[in-house]
Amino acid sequence: MTELTASPRLKGWHRLLAFLAVATTVVGSIIGLFVVPPDAMQGNVQRLMYLHVPAAWLAFLAFFIVFVMAVLYLIQRDPRWDMIAAGSAEIGVLFTALTLILGSLWGKPIWGVWWTWDPRLTTTAILLVIYVGYLAVRSFAADPERRARWSAVVGIVGFADVPIVYLSVTWWRSLHQPPSSPMSMAPSMLWTLMLNVVAFTLLFGYLLVRKYQVAVAERALEDREAMR
Amino acid sequence: MEVWLRTWAILWKDILIEVRTKGTFNAMAFFAALILFIFSFAIGPDFDLLRRIAAGLLWVGITFTGLLALARTYHSEELAGGLEALLLYPGEPRAIFLGKLVGNLAVLLLVEVILYPVAAVLFHMDLTGKILPVAGIAFLGTLGFSVIGTFYAALTLHLRAREVMLPLLVLPLLVPVLLGAVSATAALVDPAAAGGVAGWVRLLIAFDVLYFVVCTWTFPVLLER
């Protein structure tokens, strides 16, 4: 495991990513809050979209990475894939929770309710529970090799829900509006949204790289302790 | 074909143990019926309400009883040292999964044979002339339940706090299966319920196939070393 710590490839990355993420997030938030005009129908509350949509995108991205890393791990049995999967799952859970809370804050003034059992909301909540289960499996399995194997399986089976969440709005009649397209949005709003998607993605990159570094370092520490 | 032989061997071993040790089947069936009794007593004499929620209550009973059964899936191996003991069985590990799956499925279906008449009486469900389709839906729902359950029972076997972990992992994945089973049953029993039966059955079949293939594929990973 010690050769993992020795690999310097990701050493400086996280600082650059952190800087870019903070910069774009600040700019994105300022533009989203103050520069871009409010929506004609919904007024200022619509500005929550610039957070809600990127958060949802990150949740999908994170769980997709968990899935890919789980498959890679089962094929190659390289513990590094498992570390990336673990970090990605934790970030994914954070942003799924944020998506739900932001959607709730948006839904109350616009729809009139904090929560309703609409297919999109329901499937997203199930998604959150599935990946909380994933993290629970990790925390309850002591042996690292077994933990990696079992959580990989949970990550693969759980991913079956992700496409269903995304498509639930178009397949099924729901309260949640279908995803917006460039055609259905004013250009200024679209660009603000894109900027925030980039900002969130950069933040995701930074968090994932850092999570990975921490995992490698802690693994090395564990091994040293075990050697003693 | 050796997979089928091994599947049968494991199933037969479990049946023998169950019969010889006068296992837990009676207690489980009693527990399931008890759940239905409590519900029907607590809800009171509102016949319309009872009839409308009957399918849901029935599947709550099946789910709770099923979780009890699942926790015991690998009981005999556990006494002999856990998953390591399972690994001593020669040949394809998928046979272990299939054997245990059929075992769980059989136990739950037997429980349901008792549970459905009880529910019909308590909740005033009219099953005359619909017994075959209701049984078909019960089978599809129980199959999905058993597939996911048998799989995760193996996964949680060596986890700390597994009594909590099994339902935590299983229930979210079971949402589509339970939704399909409850709604299809309700649509059959109560013609006023939403949607046709066919769509729900399709949902059930789709998730049964999906879960069965993914779980059978990945099961050997759980049994390594």
Next chain:
Amino acid sequence: MSEHKGRRSGKKKLWAGLGLVAVVAALAMLIGGGLKDNLVYFLTPTELEARGASVQGEAVRLGGQVKPGSVHWNADHHDLRFVVTDGKTQIPVHSTGSPPSMFQEGIGVVVEGKFDSNGTFQSDNLMVKHSNEYHPPTKGESPRETFKTLMPGNGTSGSKD
């Protein structure tokens, strides 16, 4: 030995292929197969009417458009009456309490409740379904602010902007 192994891996490939086909078929069934009629969050007025007397007294969700010109809002009693339509069928709805700020004529709504004996839909919960279109207000138009319309003193409805 190698021959035996080759036959086995061939068989394995066959099973894997069958599994893949089954998964694809299952997904196709989910996407294409008539689930549209089952996994519905709400019923349209036409569907609800087709159910007829069987839904009398049963709680359902009804979704459609607020018919323009049908809104009657009594600010003193927080009493709201309007008609929900899908273009073919119209169902009168009665609701109490303040509606969401987005509520206006012509907008999509979902109401939870049941029919009373007069054939009026008594709503316990009124939700507004908004579209996925976003654009800034045009020149001279001011953006809507939350809870401005339909509040006491604002007359009948907020459809004018």
Next chain:
Amino acid sequence: MAYLWAGYVLTWVAMAWFAWRLESRARDAARRLKKSPRGEAETPDARSENESVRA
């Protein structure tokens, strides 16, 4: 407006909290790695010895 600000503030706080927790874990791990190179004793003496050796 309250909903809007609640959403933005919550998001910022959640991001900052997550990153801060991660950074403190990273710092902690790096410190401990430095402290006990190759599984040697963690006493201050040992550490200064190591540092002097490295210097």
